[in-house]
Amino acid sequence: MDILFQPFLNHFSKNLPLSDGTKAEICIYLSILNLNKKHVLINENQRHDFAYFVIKGAVRSFYLKDGIEVNTWFALENDMVGSLQNFNDNPSRETMELVENSTLIAINIKKIKPLMLSNIQIANFINAIIEEYALFLEDKIYFSQMMNSIDKYLTLVDKQPQLLQRIPLTYIASFLGITRETLSRLRAK
Amino acid sequence: MDILFQPFLNHFSKNLPLSDGTKAEICIYLSILNLNKKHVLINENQRHDFAYFVIKGAVRSFYLKDGIEVNTWFALENDMVGSLQNFNDNPSRETMELVENSTLIAINIKKIKPLMLSNIQIANFINAIIEEYALFLEDKIYFSQMMNSIDKYLTLVDKQPQLLQRIPLTYIASFLGITRETLSRLRAK
């Protein structure tokens, strides 16, 4: 088993039993990818069987709205990349693209999910992934509704400073739901 | 077992085996509630061990922002009511209140969740609930980001006409992220 798989397995089995046998079973459907900046993992409107885990690097997700890119989230080290849409046979709503040269784990969710019905450890492992994802989505919604643009930016500065160092402001602006001009003006204060 | 539990059990076990024994095990932690309009299920900033399933009626969820109620979602028949925050020992961010006299199933999530580690059917059942919830959140985010106010309203008219008949426009407006005055003007067209 590749040692690079460990952070992923550990991250989602903190309070769960995960035997060596089960780990091995999961690892069959994992693989390491080394990809360059601008590489596209998932294309808008296409179907995909994979989710990804960021070992090193940065990924962004966006969709096109009237020809303009709307960035929806960014993933850095130890974050997951993917969308539940993809694992329910719907085409992806978003394009997911590398912002930096990155090392990722590709996870064949389509093949792992059926194992949930027969292996209780895998069921709990997958559940941990989805639950963390749902919590992330709840946070995202609360964050976007509850705050005005300035406070959203300040929260980002406070909670995710790495994001501001590594992701262009143009992307950050559309993530915050404002134009890059407006973000530039907010920063001037 | 109360016959009213059936819709809930069936809804989340469509593609899952769920033995009579497991059903009985789950039902220990379910109970039927008949409550009146305006009854508060969950209070903002308080901790709760329960999620709910709407058999009949309507529920809304909102938080206070500068003293103004911001409505975040509405649940009708066969919808779940709750937040993952509550099941990770965080206080609720939102108040959940009945909009109509309702019949609900109260689900003691806190007591059911530990059973996931020993009962694979329960693990998959709970996973189905969380996965549907995460898909709901993905939709909600996409809907709120992708559309302007008019299109959001028209989508609601098209996809959830019952909501407009049963939920006051004041609540709908803040759900759409606009004031009731603005919604009123949009409707005038």
Next chain:
DNA sequence: GATTTCATTTGACATATATCACAAAATCAT
């Protein structure tokens, strides 16, 4: 059925942000 309470609509004005246009700075590639 009358009265109070709540929900919706309309008007006048203020404000934040978008849009368009362009300039400056930083980064990338040859």
Next chain:
DNA sequence: ATGATTTTGTGATATATGTCAAATGAAATC
């Protein structure tokens, strides 16, 4: 290094939506 591309910043104006205030309409309560 040097030119080309990308990223960020600034100005002038337009526009959608918010805010405050008041009137109308509907629903609940006694």
